[in-house]
Structures are given as C-alpha cells and as structure tokens.
Amino acid sequence: MTIENLSCNKSFGGWHKQYSHQSAVLNCTMRFAIYLPPQASTAHRVPVIYWLSGLTCTDENFMQKAGAQRIAAELGVVIVAPDTSPRGEAVADDDGYDLGKGAGFYVNATEQPWQRHYQMYDYIVDELPALIEAHFPVTDQRAIAGHSMGGHGALTIALRNPQRYTSVSAFSPITNPVDCPWGQKAFAAYLGKNQEAWREYDASELMRKATEHVPALVDQGEADDFLESQLKPEALVRSAHESGYPLQLRRHEGYDHSYYFIASFIEEHVRFHAKYFA
Template sequence: MERIEHRACFGGWQDVYRHESAVLGCTMDVAVYLPPQAEKERLPVLYWLSGLTCTEQNFITKAGAQRYAAEHGVVVVAPDTSPRGDGVADADGYDLGKGAGFYVNATQAPWSSHYRMYDYIESELPALVEANFPVTDARAISGHSMGGHGALVVALKNPGRYRSVSAFSPIVAPSQVPWGEKAFTAYLGDDREAWKQYDAVELVKGAQEKLPLLIDQGDADEFLHTQLKPQLLREACEAAGHPLTLRLQPGYDHSYYFIASFIGEHIAHHARALKP
C-alpha cells in the first residue's frame, strides 16, 4: 500500500493509501486515521462506508470523526465507494456506476468485471488493513445512506465478524425504493430473489446473530419518505425480535452537518463494543 497523503490530526495521522485491488481489478484509494495510541499499541478498527457520489475524502474532511477516534483509541478506515479507472464501467447520473457501487457483487455485464464491492469490504480490505497497520481483529462498521445500507448488510451477513454496527440515514430496503431498484436491476438483474441477499430488511428476518443496530435518521431528510423508509426496518426488527435503536432526529437533513452532529456518539458506541 502506497501512502499518498499524510497529515497530522488530533495527535495522530490522517493518511490516504493507494493499492491495487485484486477483487475489483483496479487501483483503489482508502483513508486510514491512526490515532496517537497507534504508536504504542494495536487498536480496534471502525470501517466507514460512504454514500452516493462520495470518495474516501468526504468522511475524513467533513465528519470531524478524528477527534473522537483519538479520544477512544480507534483506527478509522474509510474506503472509496466504487471501483475507479478508465476501464471501469460507468453510467450517466449519480446513482449508478462510479461513486455508486452499492456494496454488492455485480453479476450482470458490464458491471460484473469490476463491481464487487461486497467482497472488497468483507474480505480484501480488512485483510490489507490487518496486515499493514497496528490493529487487532476487533472490528466495527458504520456508514451513511448507501454506505449505511452497506454497513448493515455486511454486518448482518457475517455473524461474529463485527462487534458493532451503526448507520446514518441508511437505505434499509433497497429492493423497495428507486435508488435500490435501479442499482440492483443493473448490477444483479431482474430476479428480485437475488436482491434479498443485499437488503437489510430481508436479512434481519433470518439473521443468525442478533447484533444490535444503531441508526440515526433526520426527520427533515429530503429522501426520508422516498428512498430511506426506516419504518420498514423497524417493522422487520420487531417481527424478528432483532434489537434496534432507531433515533429520529428533529430538524436534521441528509447532509454531513447531520453526521458531524452525532458521529461522536456513534464512535463512543463502537468504542464500548470494541473494548477487550
């Protein structure tokens, strides 16, 4: 992994690394925040998955997470949201193609050549992080919007891999909203049964591990009623007896102002779960 950015931040280092991804078949950038404690000990890791149109830069420049990561001694890893490069398929619009990987393994051409973000997040990236940085195998995962969807899906599909999971404004039922229907049709085809493996509402129904879900959602979010529909997850969790804390935050929208307002509480939540 080649370090391409290195900046002092809250006593630690906000770095960005570039590496060749065998899973995605392209070069990827990933942000890694190493708090000051990393100079002396191995630390747990919080993986952050960003939303539509984002790269690894949005979270590290807008969320203010480094302050809390330094306070709690947590490494934060924030990858890009899709494969990149001249040979990678793309589409017009912001909600399909580059910047819109949806954290699935595409099965349909031309997307299947590179768009395997699920495998990248679930296996390749953690293996790289654990081989190259002073970290333990204690993991947590979180994300926003499309990335919130990704965090929930990856955690629910991998019992025992993560100590905790949270999300901001997640797409909880991509099979039932326009963003997800467009992306899943392109990446996975028309068979809606195949979509269920990447749908948190569906996964909760048969989850092998009752990992508590923490979700913050702004009640002034412009996508609340059309794309996010958190009530669908609440209903699924109630039916399955799956622990869910869903907090509807008055006045907040879909932006990073919302994330910055509550990221400290989320990192504290993960830090408690990540303690030995």
C-alpha cells in the same frame, strides 16, 4: 499486498493518511483513507471502525467533513474509509449519479458490464480488512458504519457477517432497497432480474430473518428529503420487531441528509462502537 502513501496529515495527535493499492478483487487501483490515533503502535494494536460513504462520495468525504478524528484519538480507535466504487478508465460507468462510479452499492455484481470490477461486497468484507491488518497496528476487532448507500452497505454486511463485526451503525441508511428507486435501479443493473438475489443485499429482509445479532444503532433525520421515497426506516423497524433484533433507531427533528447531521452525532456513534470493543 503493497500500498502507496499519497498524503499524511497530523490530526489530534494521530495521523490522517491516504493510500492507494491494486485491488485483485476489483481489478483496478483503489484508494482508502485511514485515521491512526496516537495510541496505535506496533506494541499497542487498536480496533477498527470501517466507514462506508454514500452516493457520489470518495474516501475523502467522511474524513474531511464528519469530524470523527478527535473522539477516535480520545478512545484509541482506527477509522478506515474506502472509496464507494471501483475507479479507472476501464471501469464501467453510467451517466446517472446513482449508478456506476461513486455508486457501487456494496454488492457483488453478476451482470455485464459491471461484473469484472463491481465486487464491492467482497472488497469490503475480505480484501480491505486483510490489507489493513497486514499493514497497520490494528486488532481483529472490527465495527462497521456508514451513511445513506453506505448505511445500507454497513447494515447488510454486518447482518450477513455477524461473527466479523462487534457492532454496526448507520446514518440515514437505505434500509429497504428492493422497494425504493435507488435500490431498484442499482440492483437491476448489477444483479439482474432475479429479485431473490436482491434480497440478499436488503437490510430489512436480512434483519427479519436474522438469528445472530450485532448491536445496531441507526440515526435518521426527520427533515431528510429522501426519508419517505428512498430510506424507509419504518421497514427496518418492522423487521427488528418481527425478529427481536436489538436495533436502536433514533429520529432527529430538523436534521437533513447532509454531513451537518453526521457531524452532530458522530461522537455518539464512535462511542457506541468503542463500548463493544473488548
């Protein structure tokens, strides 16, 4: 698997880089951003946090707005931020911001015209980590985190693959997509009418029946415009209570759905993940 370097910027003694590569899983050219802390070298491999962004985002939003590089440099942690969907002229799209390009929802689509390209679950779980581990000085220790749609992706991926991730965290995640407009629209398009298939990508459903546990931190702003209609954190809390899942969900008065919220608490999330890296 070859990768092409598109940009390189020094940051806090390390390097922020952007790459493109041909994805066999998504059948298109993809981009990802990576922050390599100063400790990372062929003689000293370091662990990785995978960050999944939300609706309309690309691989650039988190790296430019969250301010995670300083703490990643201090703790010696790589951060990888993939794009949020397949891209390219041949890739199916929709007029809405919440379906198609920029809105892959981290699922494996089974319906047309989405199936050929929209296999974001397999891309995040399998193809991208293999690519990162082949080209960069990282260990096989991984954590996963995300925001909104990406928080949904991080939680569901960790819950379905507890052996692959040491910890998971999310800002303002879509916790119960089978019961909110964003999730229902996307799942109906990508997965069809079978709602049993939907539940395999629903964090609240997965947490309720989880038997293996990954330490989980969720932060939710109380001034988030999408709190009641789309995010539904109380569903995740109920599921954690029912299954005894070690979920830490914190509510923050006055904070909204924006990157101002993420930037306020991203250091705590990076430190949370670093605690579980051996």
